[in-house]
Amino acid sequence: MVQSSSSPQLPENVAVVLRISAGSFVDGFSVSLQILEDGQIIQEDDDLPPIPAAPEIPQLYQEWQNISLEGSRQLQAVSGQVTNVANLENWRQRTQSLEDYCRRWFQDRAFSSLRDRIRANTRVRTDQSVPIIIRCPTRDQNQNELLRRLPWHIWDLFTNLPNGEFALFTNFRPQVATLEAPVRVLAIFGSSQGGLQLEQDQAALKILEQRGAEIIRQSEPSEETLSRLLFDEDWDILFFAGHSSSQGTSGQIQISQGNLLPLHALRQSLRRAVTRGLKLAIFNSCDGLGIADFLTGLNVPAVIVMREPVPDRIACQFLLYFLREFSQGTPLCLAVREARDRLESIQSIFPAASWLPTVCLNPNQPELVWPVPTPLPPPSPVSRLRSYFRRHSFIIIGFATFALIVIIAVARPIACQIFPAICIDQVENLEKFISIGRHSIANSKVQLSEPYLSLKKQGIDAFAKENYGDAATIFDNLRSQAQQNKYAPGGYQKALAALQDPEILIYRNNAFVNIRHTQNPNLPIYTIAVTAPLNLDAGLGILFGVAQAQDIAVKQEINLQVVIANDSNNPAQAQQVAEILSNDAKILAVVGHYTSPNTCAALKVYSSKELVLISPTSTVVNLQSNPNCGGDPNKVFFRTVSSSRVEAHSLVQYLVDVLKKPQPKVVAFYNSKESFSKDLFAQFVQVIKAFKGGVIATFDLSDPNFDTSQLPPEVKDADALAVLPDGQTNDTIAFQKAINIIKLNNREKPVLGANPLYLQEFINQAKDTTVNRLFLAVDWHPKQCGAAAFAKQINEYWGGDLNRRTALAYEAVQAVLQAIKLSNSPVTRQDIQQKLSETEILPGVAASSAIIKGLPISFDATGDRRELTTRAIVTVNDKLRFDLVKDVPCPNQQ
Numbered sequence: 001m002v003q004s005s006s007s008p009q010l011p012e013n014v015a016v017v018l019r020i021s022a023g024s025f026v027d028g029f030s031v032s033l034q035i036l037e038d039g040q041i042i043q044e045d046d047d048l049p050p051i052p053a054a055p056e057i058p059q060l061y062q063e064w065q066n067i068s069l070e071g072s073r074q075l076q077a078v079s080g081q082v083t084n085v086a087n088l089e090n091w092r093q094r095t096q097s098l099e100d101y102c103r104r105w106f107q108d109r110a111f112s113s114l115r116d117r118i119r120a121n122t123r124v125r126t127d128q129s130v131p132i133i134i135r136c137p138t139r140d141q142n143q144n145e146l147l148r149r150l151p152w153h154i155w156d157l158f159t160n161l162p163n164g165e166f167a168l169f170t171n172f173r174p175q176v177a178t179l180e181a182p183v184r185v186l187a188i189f190g191s192s193q194g195g196l197q198l199e200q201d202q203a204a205l206k207i208l209e210q211r212g213a214e215i216i217r218q219s220e221p222s223e224e225t226l227s228r229l230l231f232d233e234d235w236d237i238l239f240f241a242g243h244s245s246s247q248g249t250s251g252q253i254q255i256s257q258g259n260l261l262p263l264h265a266l267r268q269s270l271r272r273a274v275t276r277g278l279k280l281a282i283f284n285s286c287d288g289l290g291i292a293d294f295l296t297g298l299n300v301p302a303v304i305v306m307r308e309p310v311p312d313r314i315a316c317q318f319l320l321y322f323l324r325e326f327s328q329g330t331p332l333c334l335a336v337r338e339a340r341d342r343l344e345s346i347q348s349i350f351p352a353a354s355w356l357p358t359v360c361l362n363p364n365q366p367e368l369v370w371p372v373p374t375p376l377p378p379p380s381p382v383s384r385l386r387s388y389f390r391r392h393s394f395i396i397i398g399f400a401t402f403a404l405i406v407i408i409a410v411a412r413p414i415a416c417q418i419f420p421a422i423c424i425d426q427v428e429n430l431e432k433f434i435s436i437g438r439h440s441i442a443n444s445k446v447q448l449s450e451p452y453l454s455l456k457k458q459g460i461d462a463f464a465k466e467n468y469g470d471a472a473t474i475f476d477n478l479r480s481q482a483q484q485n486k487y488a489p490g491g492y493q494k495a496l497a498a499l500q501d502p503e504i505l506i507y508r509n510n511a512f513v514n515i516r517h518t519q520n521p522n523l524p525i526y527t528i529a530v531t532a533p534l535n536l537d538a539g540l541g542i543l544f545g546v547a548q549a550q551d552i553a554v555k556q557e558i559n560l561q562v563v564i565a566n567d568s569n570n571p572a573q574a575q576q577v578a579e580i581l582s583n584d585a586k587i588l589a590v591v592g593h594y595t596s597p598n599t600c601a602a603l604k605v606y607s608s609k610e611l612v613l614i615s616p617t618s619t620v621v622n623l624q625s626n627p628n629c630g631g632d633p634n635k636v637f638f639r640t641v642s643s644s645r646v647e648a649h650s651l652v653q654y655l656v657d658v659l660k661k662p663q664p665k666v667v668a669f670y671n672s673k674e675s676f677s678k679d680l681f682a683q684f685v686q687v688i689k690a691f692k693g694g695v696i697a698t699f700d701l702s703d704p705n706f707d708t709s710q711l712p713p714e715v716k717d718a719d720a721l722a723v724l725p726d727g728q729t730n731d732t733i734a735f736q737k738a739i740n741i742i743k744l745n746n747r748e749k750p751v752l753g754a755n756p757l758y759l760q761e762f763i764n765q766a767k768d769t770t771v772n773r774l775f776l777a778v779d780w781h782p783k784q785c786g787a788a789a790f791a792k793q794i795n796e797y798w799g800g801d802l803n804r805r806t807a808l809a810y811e812a813v814q815a816v817l818q819a820i821k822l823s824n825s826p827v828t829r830q831d832i833q834q835k836l837s838e839t840e841i842l843p844g845v846a847a848s849s850a851i852i853k854g855l856p857i858s859f860d861a862t863g864d865r866r867e868l869t870t871r872a873i874v875t876v877n878d879k880l881r882f883d884l885v886k887d888v889p890c891p892n893q894q
Contacts, residue, residue: 011037014124015363017169018114019135020051020147022841028053029138033114034633035121039175039364041631043121046861049110060101061146064094064352065308088351095351099151106155115157128163129333131361135169137834148289149307151355153340165333165340168289168360170296170303172633174608175364179236179279181371183208185215186235188226190242190285191254200316201241201284204323211327211370220256223265230269238273238281238300241315246290249297253285263294274299280332280368284315292360302332302368303360314353318343322357332368333359364608364633430576433566437463437471437507441566444503444534452478452498459507468511468518475508486799500798502540502547506562509550513559526820526827527561528813529581531592531602533569536728537759538594541802542616545809546591548797553817560817567593569729571601578602582609588820589614589832591812594805595727595756596620596676603637604630612636612832614815616808617727619644619755620679624863628675638836638859640811641804642779642868644676648683650777650871651722651752654886656691658873659750661719664693666752667712669741671734673702674726680754681724693719701725701734708740720750727756742766747773758803763880770876775885777871780804783883784872785890786853793850803882807851815839815857818847840866854891867891 015036023029032046067090105111122130134152136144152158152166187205192198205215216233218225230238243254252262263270270278281295281303288305295303304322306315321339326332336359343353432442439460448456459474482498485491498504517525530546532539546562553560565581567574574593581587582605589612593599599618606613607630615637621644623629624637655661666688671677685695697714699706715721725738735756742751743766751774758776766774781804782791790810794802819835820827822845839846839858846858858866873886 010123010125013038013366014122014128015131015133015361016118016122016164017133017135017363019137021137023050023138024140024143025054025057025146031110031114033117034363035118036363036633037123039366040627041625041633044625045117048117049113051110052105052108054101054105056101057098057105057150058146060094060098061149064091064098067091067094088349092351099154099352102151103154111155111157115155115160118157119160122161124163126163127331129331129337129367130161130164131167131333131359131363131367132157132161132164133167133169133361133363137830145289151352153337153354163334165337166358167333168292168358170292170360170362171299171610172364172608173299173301173362175366176279176301177277178366179368179371181212183213183236183371184234185213185237185239186229186233187215187217187239188221188241188253188255189217189219190240190244191220191257191259193243193254193257196242196312197316198241201319204316204320205239207320207323207327223255223261226255226261227266227269230266230273234276235273235278236280238278239284240282241284241319244283244285244291245287246293249290249293251288251291251294253283253291263291267298270295270300271298280304282319284310284319286310296360296362301362301365304336305358305360306356307358308352308356310356311350311353314343314346314350314356317346318357327370329370329372333361430573430580433568433573434563434577434580435503435507436561436563437510439464441503441534441564443566443568445536445540446497446501446503446534448498448501449494452482452494452501455481456498456501456504459504459511463507463511466514468514471511472508472515475504475511478504479508496799500544502543503564505547505551506543506564509547509554510561512554513561516557517559523557523559524825524827525559525561525586526588527563527584527586528816529563529565529584529587529590529592530809531565531567531574531577531581531590532594533598534564534566535568536594537761538617538727538756538805539566539569541805542592542594542809544794544798544802545616545806545811546813548794548806549810549813549817551797553813558817558820560813563587565592567598567602569594569598569727571597571729574598575601575605578605582606582611587611588827588829589816591616591809591816593618595729596623596679597674597726597729599623599637600626600629600675603632607632607634607636610634610636610829610833612638612816612829612836614812614836615639615641616812617641617755617805618676619647620676621645621683622862632863634833635837635863636833638815638863640808640815640857640865642865642871644680645683645687646868646871647755647777648680648687650873651775652684652687652691652693653870654775654777654873655720655750655752656693658886659720661693661750663691664688664719665696665717666693666720666722667697667699667715667718668695668722668724669699669701669738670722670724671702671726672700674729674734676729676756677701677724677726677734677754681722684722684724684752695722701737706737708737708744711741711744715745715749718749720752721745722752723757724754725756739765742774743769745769745773747771749773750775755804758874758882760881763876763882767880768878771878771880772875774876776874776882778804778874779868779871780807780851781872781874781882781884784852784887786855787851789853790851811847811849811851811857814847814850818845818857837861852891 017034019032020029029051031048031051034041035043136147158164189198250264252260255261279301281300283291283305286309292303292305318339321342325335325338340354340357347353455478459471462471482495485495532542550560550562565577567577591614594617596618599615624632655664670681723738725735728735746769753774753776819832822835823831840860846856849855849857860866870888872888874882875885877883
């Protein structure tokens with residue numbers, strides 16, 4: 001269970017997500033619980049007792065569903081409609097049988113425990129609604145559908161929680177603005193074939209007009225008219241009344257007699273309507289779950305549908321009751337509950353009437369509430385100034401502009417210190433930082449000389465023109481020439497730079513997989529992205545690992561395509577890159593980012609789009625559930641690296657056991673303004689206390705007044721220094737101060753360092769002051785047990801030894817490829833997330849690591865790597881290279 005403290009002030013919005021998975025009606029289901037306040041997960045329980053088996057529900061439901069009513073709003077009414085009292089009585093009996101069985105099921109202690117936990121942890125006012133959102137991601141789609149159709153409202157949770165309402169899960173999406181006056185409604189009325197009383201729906205909508213809504217009505221419109229209205233105008237609410245039916249995760253409506261319109265024909269128009277502010281869709285028609293799935297897939301925040309074929313009278317009555325409540329300011333879910341409860345009065349004639357209406361919600365979204373009409377302002381002196389303004393507008397505008405410039409110049413520095421987010425500038429021409437092969441990546445550290453630079457440009461030009469065969473050939477020739485020229489006099493460095501350009505290898509393989517797919521369309525292309533700071537060696541190390549993993553996958557006839565993105569080690573740019581990658585539906589997963597602040601900024605975007613992010617280097621503890629990172633409601637974050645807790649423990653353990661400093665006294669240097677450095681420092685303090693030691697002095701590397709011209713006097717009493725800088729996020733000031741501290745120490749005291757110091761460029765600056773006195777904790781080193789084969793492979797690919805960033809990025813791609821392999825075709829983002837989540841609980845799902853022989857790649861419920869519970873220790877040898885001084889146990893010895 002994960003729980004955070006909450007403030008006494010009641011939240012504005014509360015939602016409960018009940019996730020039912022991994023089971024069946026025969027065996028029972030596992031269940032987990034999330035409680036959200038104002039869009040943030042404040043409690044998460046995954047230690048709940050399983051829901052018991054209910055083997056008779058499928059049959060009872062099927063028998064109940066086989067009876068339908070004459071005059072329903074279903075497009076294709078099933079045979080055997082109710083036409084007489086005998087059939088009506090049979091329908092009542094079947095309804096009662098299913099309801100009685102469900103009530104007994106809901107009385108099980110597992111449901112009681114769940115009910116009590118929800119009641120105890122939802123803090124709401126009496127005028128607030130609490131959507132109880134059912135999420136059903138089991139492997140069996142038929143079971144998912146049945147779970148979504150059950151009469152959940154008869155569970156006594158809703159008796160004990162009078163402001164609760166059953167809802168269906170859509171997705172965790174970014175919040176959108178709530179309704180504002182005047183509300184614009186597009187009301188579509190389809191065919192009334194079969195005697196539907198659609199005029200009653202038209203009359204009910206007048207309630208909204210009386211509350212200030214602007215309603216545009218369209219009766220039996222053409223597809224062209226609907227598309228134009230949705231595409232060109234702004235709508236808050238989309239309403240449809242008539243015949244409809246679901247088809248898988250979509251549906252169709254009858255817009256006129258004999259004219260059926262599949263909703264996917266309106267996909268782009270509906271998508272445009274959402275971007276222009278569509279907030280609620282109401283389909284007062286039959287069999288709407290597939291329709292709801294389609295609309296919520298387009299990010300419509302809330303949808304109201306009928307879960308089953310609905311009798312015409314029920315549809316009319318529900319709409320009338322609902323609009324009365326909702327237009328008076330009752331929150332959406334409470335209004336749906338009120339209207340549904342009122343339908344119980346006609347269940348003697350229409351059994352199960354109250355089962356049908358349901359709302360489908362994004363748990364992050366603030367509750368939709370009808371806006372209070374804005375009254376016209378009373379006459380004021382301002383109106384009398386309008387004529388004056390028109391006559392003297394040039395002078396007034398000039399003065400206002402000058403005043404605004406002065407205010408911005410004075411206030412912006414202050415505002416930026418208080419609210420940094422408002423000073424984040426959008427990166428211009430961001431597309432230059434992202435490429436699949438059509439251009440080079442902007443701000444990359446890679447620098448090529450002739451003839452390799454010209455050859456690379458030729459290959460990119462061919463790729464941009466989709467001449468993939470020419471592109472692959474040019475890139476192959478480039479690498480072949482570089483390989484030959486490596487041994488030519490004076491050509492080694494230029495050739496090595498070309499061989500160590502991961503862009504070239506990735507673009508070559510991207511071209512090749514497109515050729516192979518054209519030749520054999522049955523071999524699908526799987527696209528992933530890698531995002532890292534390519535202006536730093538650390539980012540290039542990540543790209544090396546991805547390029548190497550792709551090349552091996554392509555040789556194994558897997559059409560893996562890689563999109564490269566440069567986040568420039570800047571959280572604002574990382575977030576903008578994430579937006580672009582997330583909106584590319586072809587991308588199944590992302591490998592990156594480098595530092596935790598960049599990963600945190602981007603995760604807010606990836607989670608809302610259900611795009612898996614696997615980081616090989618971000619180590620902040622509990623990053624997945626961190627509210628500053630968005631809380632990751634869709635659980636898309638995983639990492640192949642161990643956490644900073646493991647890093648801190650490994651360093652202190654080495655200090656105590658190997659360097660023989662029991663109960664050590666340490667002076668610590670860290671950056672209080674950066675999340676990774678702060679987190680590692682916090683973990684270090686906790687761990688050293690557990691070893692009965694302590695931090696005797698702390699210094700902030702981000703403090704402009706901290707002088708690094710000399711060591712603090714407290715150092716003389718210390719057993720060691722802990723130098724824990726950031727990963728050069730945004731600037732290098734703290735990092736350079738860390739280097740100065742180590743140089744001033746001059747090998748006097750042992751130094752425990754943070755992993756961002758694992759850079760050759762760092763050694764080049766600190767030089768021999770690090771030799772055998774700087775110790776870092778790493779998850780992979782070429783000399784550690786089980787790493788020899790991969791270390792040899794790295795050397796063959798890149799002409800030298802590389803570090804953990806390359807290895808762990810390689811593992812990240814391995815994990816994605818295993819998830820693809822285990823998924824059905826076509827592979828979706830949700831498949832990748834599910835398979836990675838299952839690595840902890842199901843045998844045979846985890847990939848086998850190539851970087852350490854015998855090690856699997858599996859993740860726990862928080863996305864953390866399960867196998868990496870301790871780290872190897874490295875130091876700097878007299879050749880000024882990182883060398884292994886303490887190994888971890890071999891996998892087969894664990």
